[in-house]
Amino acid sequence: MKTKRFKKSDVVAFLINAELILTSILVIVPVIWIVSSSFNNGTSLITSGFLPKSFTLDNYRRLFHETSYIVWFCNTFEIAILNMIVSVSLIMISAWTVSRFYFKWKKAGMLTMLVLSMFPTFLSMTAMYTLFVTLGLIGKPIALVMIYTGGAIPYNVWLVKGYLDGISKELDEAAYVDGCSRIKSFFLIVLPLSKPIIVYCAVSQFMMPWMDYILPNLLLSGDDNKTVAVGLYSLIHGHENLYFTTFAAGAVIVAIPITVIYLLFQKFLVQGISAGANKG
Amino acid sequence: MEDEEYIVGEPIYYEVLSAFMSIFIWGSGQFFLCKQRLKGILLFAIQLIIIAIEIFTGYWPEYFAGQIEHFNFRLYGGYFTHGIWGLVTLGQYKGAGNDHSTVLMLNGIICCIVIFFILVFYICNIVDAFNQARIYRRTKKKTSSKEYAKQLYREIFPYIFLTPALLMVIFIVIMPIIFSVLTAFTNYNRNHMPPGNLVDWVGIENFKNLLHSPIWSSTFFGVFKWTIIWAVVATTTTYFLGMFQAILLNHPSVRFKSLYRGIMILPWAIPQMISLMVFKNLLNGQFGPVSALLVKIGVTKERVMFLSDPALAKFTIIMVNLWLGFPIFMIMIQGVLSNINNELYEAAAIDGATSWQKFYKITFPLVFRATSPLVVMTFASNFNGFGSVFFLTEGGPANPDYNFAGSTDILISWIYQLTLEHKMYNMAAVMCIMLFILIGGISLWNFKRTSAFKEV
Numbered sequence: 001m002k003t004k005r006f007k008k009s010d011v012v013a014f015l016i017n018a019e020l021i022l023t024s025i026l027v028i029v030p031v032i033w034i035v036s037s038s039f040n041n042g043t044s045l046i047t048s049g050f051l052p053k054s055f056t057l058d059n060y061r062r063l064f065h066e067t068s069y070i071v072w073f074c075n076t077f078e079i080a081i082l083n084m085i086v087s088v089s090l091i092m093i094s095a096w097t098v099s100r101f102y103f104k105w106k107k108a109g110m111l112t113m114l115v116l117s118m119f120p121t122f123l124s125m126t127a128m129y130t131l132f133v134t135l136g137l138i139g140k141p142i143a144l145v146m147i148y149t150g151g152a153i154p155y156n157v158w159l160v161k162g163y164l165d166g167i168s169k170e171l172d173e174a175a176y177v178d179g180c181s182r183i184k185s186f187f188l189i190v191l192p193l194s195k196p197i198i199v200y201c202a203v204s205q206f207m208m209p210w211m212d213y214i215l216p217n218l219l220l221s222g223d224d225n226k227t228v229a230v231g232l233y234s235l236i237h238g239h240e241n242l243y244f245t246t247f248a249a250g251a252v253i254v255a256i257p258i259t260v261i262y263l264l265f266q267k268f269l270v271q272g273i274s275a276g277a278n279k280g
Numbered sequence: 281m282e283d284e285e286y287i288v289g290e291p292i293y294y295e296v297l298s299a300f301m302s303i304f305i306w307g308s309g310q311f312f313l314c315k316q317r318l319k320g321i322l323l324f325a326i327q328l329i330i331i332a333i334e335i336f337t338g339y340w341p342e343y344f345a346g347q348i349e350h351f352n353f354r355l356y357g358g359y360f361t362h363g364i365w366g367l368v369t370l371g372q373y374k375g376a377g378n379d380h381s382t383v384l385m386l387n388g389i390i391c392c393i394v395i396f397f398i399l400v401f402y403i404c405n406i407v408d409a410f411n412q413a414r415i416y417r418r419t420k421k422k423t424s425s426k427e428y429a430k431q432l433y434r435e436i437f438p439y440i441f442l443t444p445a446l447l448m449v450i451f452i453v454i455m456p457i458i459f460s461v462l463t464a465f466t467n468y469n470r471n472h473m474p475p476g477n478l479v480d481w482v483g484i485e486n487f488k489n490l491l492h493s494p495i496w497s498s499t500f501f502g503v504f505k506w507t508i509i510w511a512v513v514a515t516t517t518t519y520f521l522g523m524f525q526a527i528l529l530n531h532p533s534v535r536f537k538s539l540y541r542g543i544m545i546l547p548w549a550i551p552q553m554i555s556l557m558v559f560k561n562l563l564n565g566q567f568g569p570v571s572a573l574l575v576k577i578g579v580t581k582e583r584v585m586f587l588s589d590p591a592l593a594k595f596t597i598i599m600v601n602l603w604l605g606f607p608i609f610m611i612m613i614q615g616v617l618s619n620i621n622n623e624l625y626e627a628a629a630i631d632g633a634t635s636w637q638k639f640y641k642i643t644f645p646l647v648f649r650a651t652s653p654l655v656v657m658t659f660a661s662n663f664n665g666f667g668s669v670f671f672l673t674e675g676g677p678a679n680p681d682y683n684f685a686g687s688t689d690i691l692i693s694w695i696y697q698l699t700l701e702h703k704m705y706n707m708a709a710v711m712c713i714m715l716f717i718l719i720g721g722i723s724l725w726n727f728k729r730t731s732a733f734k735e736v
Contacts, residue, residue: 013533020528024543027603031546033569034558046567094445101438116453118723120664123695123712124456126463126705130382131456150452153445182437211553214666214696229553233671236557244561251554262549270611277654 038248045244059249068223069250072231075220079141079148079209079227087149087156087205088198094153095160096186100172110161113154121151122214132219143219144227148208156201159276163197164190200272203265210258228254298413299406306402309409314416318425323405330398334358354379363391370466374478381479382468389458393450464709470702486710496707499683499694500714506594507690511662514601519655521602522609523647527639529610530617541614548607556671559600563587563672588677590687597688601668605658609651616650617643656726660719669693691715 029050037048041056063069098110121128128147129138137143167190175185191198209216209227216227226234228250235247262269298309306327311320335341338358342348348356353365354372367388371379416422464486468479490496525544529537547555565571565585574580586596620643628638669675675686675693684702685694691711698708 009533013531016528016531016533017535020525020534020540023525024540027544027546030555030558030562030603031550033562044567045561045564046572049569050573090445090448093441097438097441103435103438113449115720115724116449116457118660118719119453119457119716120666120692121453121456122666123692123715124460126382126699126708127386127456127459128452130386130459131451134383134386146448147452150448153449154453157445207551211551213553213671218700232554232557236561247557247561251558255550255554258551259546259549263545266545266549266611270608270615273608274612274615274654277651277657 034248035252037245038252040245043245059245062246063249071224072226072228076209076227079144080206082145083148084202084206087152088201091156091160091201095157095164096190099161099164117154125218139221139225160197167193196268196271199268294417295410295413299410302406302409306405310412314412315422316425334360363388371478376475381474389455460709460712463705464713466706468705486706490710495683499685503685503689503694510690511659513598514662515659517602518605519609521606523613525610526613545607547604556667560672587673590677593673593688597668597672612651613647616647620646660722663719664692666692
């Protein structure tokens with residue numbers, strides 16, 4: 001009797017571990033494949049099997065010398081940094097105002113924001129395009145920064161407002177009594193206490209241009225204005241046998257830092273996502 | 281504040297007169313009746329500036345001097361009248377150098393937004409004239425402009441901080457949405473491309489087309505059906521696989537927990553677009569290694585066209601999405617599991633519950649309650665799951681029964697194709713409205729259930 005039961009739990013343990021190993025393999029195979037492709041000899045997809053036949057750094061050399069990868073990377077980095085700074089400051093200030101002060105039309109305004117946050121920015125791309133043509137900003141990175149910032153405000157203001165509501169208002173009031181101005185209380189009390197949500201906003205805003213294809217493709221023309229996403233896509237679109245391994249190298253280079261950032265800030269990002277689902 | 285309250289039977293001629301004066305000359309009520317000199321002058325100055333903008337951006341002086349014989353807003357209107365003219369007519373003369381319909385529409389919308397804010401300000405001016413007159417009549421003391429400025433600063437303090445964000449939202453989010461909605465009522469498409477051609481208002485023609493023209497309606501309902509199936513299946517598969525993995529990882533017999541977790545979290549951490557482009561190549565039917573491997577080990581005789589067979593492509597998209605989407609649910613549910621009180625399970629064990637009963641009665645309800653908002657959010661965002669479709673198949677393979685759409689196109693990727701490839705802006709805008717109603721409905725319903733709605 002006793003041995004039989006041991007057997008059953010052994011079988012369960014075996015099955016569970018087997019499943020985990022299998023899933024892990026399925027998860028990691030594409031990753032290993034793209035990394036090994038980037039070190040593979042030859043340029044084409046057809047010769048890029050699961051196991052590299054030989055090891056070479058040629059693809060990385062080609063990536064840097066024959067494509068404008070460095071320019072794309074710098075463009076994206078520039079947009080990412082600008083976007084991060086501008087949107088985080090706007091989001092924090094607005095969310096603080098909404099959380100701490102009463103004003104007319106607050107409820108109506110917040111509900112409008114909520115409805116707006118459901119509308120993906122790129123759906124109105126015709127209007128965007130016309131707008132930026134009129135403003136003469138087509139092909140300038142600032143256009144993208146503006147779109148990303150504007151698009152991020154409705155959702156993130158809701159999110160951060162929820163977080164700030166959780167910070168006790170008594171702290172602010174105590175500071176007012178001590179003669180602290182409202183703006184000062186924002187910088188000295190509220191900001192330091194909202195580090196997790198700031199990290200979430202900063203990382204997600206920083207990631208925006210690395211992941212986005214549609215808007216940069218629409219608004220930035222010319223090889224020298226491309227972002228990494230658009231550039232990489234142009235490498236494999238239609239000629240996967242000419243540039244595939246070069247694409248692999250480019251993909252690996254951009255994926256590594258981003259993956260590391262995600263893993264490092266995992267805790268904050270997960271918190272942010274679940275707070276977003278619960279909207280505070 | 282008490283001063284502003286109305287007492288029954290009290291005569292209010294003074295207030296009405298003050299408000300009445302400010303209707304015509306801004307600030308006059310404040311200036312003459314409430315003795316707020318500086319404020320009155322400032323308000324009047326603003327009115328003058330607005331009028332001056334209209335007069336001097338147009339050709340009004342020449343018109344009043346009788347130099348213009350045939351006056352029209354197209355050539356001689358000022359900022360406001362020209363803007364409204366553009367929005368109403370969308371241009372009258374076609375050809376380069378003449379009227380550009382979409383630019384006129386855009387400027388018209390911006391002009392209307394500006395007018396809206398001027399109106400709000402104007403109404404505030406009248407209401408203020410009324411209120412200040414009441415205060416003055418009761419106290420006979422004038423509130424100095426300086427005192428008033430202090431009080432005003434306290435009141436509008438929040439607005440000052442909101443202005444930059446508000447401007448961004450108005451120009452980047454709201455204005456383009458208005459533009460899209462309006463486009464749905466025009467004939468803006470590849471046959472009517474400005475500046476070569478003019479765009480016209482066509483009323484609800486496009487919506488009629490969508491429902492009555494067989495090719496459009498069959499495409500729309502086909503794509504719509506697949507969008508719903510996609511969103512439902514994509515959400516449920518990722519959710520349950522994520523839950524399954526989380527529960528397995530939680531099992532006491534598992535060693536190297538963090539190793540497994542570290543590997544399985546990768547699809548979430550790697551930029552999604554990169555993963556999708558990698559899968560597009562990995563699953564490439566002609567050249568990709570997966571179909572090559574299948575042929576080599578003898579599973580299939582010919583290469584499998586994962587992404588170019590309509591049914592198989594749909595299946596592939598869902599599987600790839602599963603790879604991408606399960607880790608976040610796994611992480612979330614792991615968090616929930618670690619918070620479940622162990623005593624619940626111990627009590628259940630004493631009552632003789634099987635492990636299935638434990639899962640069904642304890643684990644699942646708790647996990648589901650904690651994660652259901654995230655499920656709904658994922659569901660709504662899967663409607664917008666542009667990446668999975670576009671980067672894997674670009675909506676293809678081509679479907680002969682559809683108008684401008686491929687077999688795997690969901691609404692959002694179809695809108696993208698309609699806009700960029702086929703330049704059917706009007707129909708794309710109609711689809712946008714449909715999609716918006718759909719997503720907005722789901723999210724509002726979800727949001728209404730959560731507490732945040734009540735405590736705005």
